[in-house]
Amino acid sequence: MNAPAQTAMLDVRRLDVLLDSDHGVVHAVDALDLAIARGQTFALVGESGCGKSMTALALLRLLPDAGRIERGRTLLEGVDLNRLPERDMRTVRGRKISIIFQEPATSLNPVMRVGDQIVETIATHTSLRGAAARAKAVEWLRRVGIPEPERRVDDYPFQLSGGQKQRVMIAIALAAEPELLIADEPTTALDVTIQAQILELLRTLQAQLGMAMMLITHDLGIVRSMAHHVALMYAGQIVESAPAEEFFRHPRHPYARLLFGALPSMGRRGEHLAAIPGTVPALNQTFGGCRFAQRCPAHAAECDAAPPPLAQDAPGHAVRCVRLTQIDAARAAGKGEPLPEVHVVESPESAVAAPAPAAAAGAPGSTLLSVTDLKVHFPIRKGVLRRTAGWVKAVDGVSLSLDTGRTLALVGESGCGKTTTGKALLRLLDGVATISGQASLHGQDLLRAGGRSLKRLRRDIQIIFQDPYASLNPRMRVGEILDEGLASLRPDMDAASRQAALLRLLDQVGLRADARDRYPHEFSGGQRQRIAIARALAVEPKLMVCDEPTSALDVSVQAQILNLLHALQRDMGIAYLFITHNFGVVEYLADDIAVMQGGRIVETGPAERVLTRPDHAYTRQLLDAVPRFDVEAA
Structure with missing residues (x-):
């Protein structure tokens, strides 16, 4: 349970954090209340931009130069940190409160x-x-x-x-040996096995030192396995706060229930995930009502009348919503408020034991991609003359096949060769690595094609990179980015045809036509990933290599991208080679799975069999390391 204020080691009351910006004052954290007892793990969850990390920086008084604490108390064992001189605050940081930042x-x-x-x-x-x-x-x-x-x-x-x-x-x-540890997304980009080791390490050290921990994350699986109490943030405010057991058993706020509905799993294969439309609103405005109203399917006029208070819905369970009674009544009457009913299944095996419905792509088609004994070796060069002294065998004999309209998930730990395999097939490693073996795309040799043959093949195979911000040219407008590929690989199209195709692409990936004239930095992470998908789609490929396209995205944005990829495969018959370490995504999207370890495929087969009856010890190790709970939406 959340620690009562009188027994809390950390007691935060009515904390307001403001940031000065070119577009006015941003109210990053608004009237935040929280309390953490010694030995307790308090999870702060929510989408990017909701104020989680800014809360952590405010507690340590490490705000950027443009930021300031406007009002509120931060009591650590009865001492208000907001009133301490900077000299004394330096002794608090590291000794009393310490932080693990998101990116080491x-x-x-x-x-x-x-x-x-x-x-x-x-x-x-x-x-x-x-x-x-x-x-x-x-x-x-x-x-x-x-x-x-x-x-x-x-x-x-x-x-x-x-x-x-x-x-x-x-x-x-x-x-x-601090009394409070703030862990800000401590496992975001780590493999499931490394993530499991880090989480177990934090649990062990917490028990040994008796310290409190504030866990900041958007991964609900981690929260389920670690937290005693959960606070859900949205647009700078806590919208729901409850003991972890209660929060996962009975989420109340519409935002919480939509987040649960957005989680991919095997039980939801072929279904449309409950993606939340829109984005977190800008915080440089005055809100007259509920901040979630414009994205909420249960929105009504009363939501706009006044800002809702964070009110007790049950003992220890507070919710910021004025329509809970009406939503419950509508469901009881069978009128079906447009929110998913959430059931959390407690068995840790349940997410992989559920029967898998038929894949959306339909029956297997003809073989599109065939790879046999693919090897990618990088030279180790030493000395003044840079002679080759050895080889790094990044990919060492990979064989796989992928049918038209199907999804093959390539999974494994970082460094096992997944991304290198994808880049080798796209011929992006020519000149930097020695590549051997056989790879064909609808019968045409991928590894030895050159000139016009290679250019034709590149129309049929495209890639979506992990980080869209790094892969989109920041100096080019979106229209120029999309037109570049069309002009290069579709010489049969004139400028007018390319512009018409460009507008169709933007609509296809859910972006407005005016996105054409904007730069990548003007979009959210999810929108930039949509632009990257549009760029890959521009030349109408038959195969897309998706390299961790959702790894750094929030749950709701991830759902939008997965829904889009699912719809594109259904409508256009595209095949996906999906590189990932997110097993929720694998369970939802994959028809087949290939497990890589040390540059080799150690297990391959239909997704249901590999996930429920793995043969190889390494596959079982990966599955055992996944923090999970199964959520079913009625």
């Missing part, structure tokens, strides 16, 4: 050894110095699971893997 690659100092970065925290907040502080740093590296800590203490961040960098961040955050 940008949070760690690239020119300092990792041991020195841990020692810096130890020397600042404890009495240990010199050899004693270094020994403590080595001990922390050992506690967070870094192998050979005596040697790795002198490594630089670039010498560590993503999971190891995150472990170093945890060691830095916990080195002074």
Whole structure:
């Protein structure tokens, strides 16, 4: 349960955070209340832009220069942090409250050894110095699971893997044994196995140190496995707050229920996910009513009359909605308020044990992609003359096939060769790697085609990259980005035909026509991914390689993209080679699965069989590491 104010270690009351911007004052956090007891994990969840990370920065008084705490109290064991002078606040950071930032690659100092970065925290907040502080740093590296800590203490961040960098961040955050740890999306881009290790590590250290933890995430599976209490944020406000068991058993706010309805799973294959239309509203405005109203399917006139209060709906369960009674009454009367009824199935195996309905793409078609013994080896060059001293066997004998209109999910941990396989098939690694084996697209040789033959093949196979912001040219308007591919690969089309096709593409992916004249930075993450999909669709491909296209997206935006991909496959018969480590997406979208480990395929087969009756130990290990709960929508 949420800690009562009188027993809370951290007690935040009516916290307001403002940011000055070119478009006016942004009310990033509005009248926020929360309380966390020692040893408790408090989860703060919601979409990007709702104020989660800004709340964490406000607690530590690390707001950007344009930000300020306008009002409110942040009591840590009875001391108001908002009134402390900066000199005293420096002793709180790291010693009393510490934070694990979302991206360790940008949070760690690239020119300092990792041991020195841990020692810096130890020397600042404890009495240990010199050899004693270094020994403590080595001990922390050992506690967070870094192998050979005596040697790795002198490594630089670039010498560590993503999971190891995150472990170093945890060691830095916990080195002074803080009373409260803020974990801001600590596992966002990690593989399921590394994610499971990090979460288990946090649980163990929390139990050993007796510390409280604020977990900031949009992954409801992680929240289900970690949290004692959940607060759901939307547009700078908490809209629902409840003990974790109660929140997952009986979510009340329409936003919460739509988030649950947006989660992909095997039980929802072939169904339309409950994607939430629109985006989080701009916070530089004055709201006269409910902030979720324009996106809520249960919206009524009373929602716009006045801002709704956060009111108790049940003991310990508060909700910011004025229509709960009417929604419940309409459902009881069978009138069907347009919100999903949510049931959480407690069995951790349930999400993979559900029977899979027939895939939306229909019966298997002819073989579109055939790959046999594909090898991609990168040279290791040393010396002044850069002679080849060895090879990195990134892909080492991969064989797979994909039928027309089907989806093959390629899954495995980072570094196993998934993305390299996709790029090799697209001929994006020519000149930087040695590629051998056979690969054909509807009978035509992919690996040896050249000139006009390769250009024709590139019309038939396109890629959606993981990060649309990095893959879209920031200096080109959306119309120019889409027209570039058409002009290159569809020389049969004149300028007028390309412009007409461009408008059809924007409509097809759910963007307005005026998007054509805007730049990528003017769009949200989900909208940019739609632009990337439109670019891939422009030349009417038969196969799309989707490289983690939803990995960094919120649940609701992910649902929009999955609905779009599902509809495009149904209407156009496109085949997908879907590279991912998100098993919820695999369960929802994949017809077949290929599991990669160490550059090889270790198991392949129909999705239902691989997910419910895996043969290989590595596949079972991946499935066991997935934090899950099954949600059924009536």
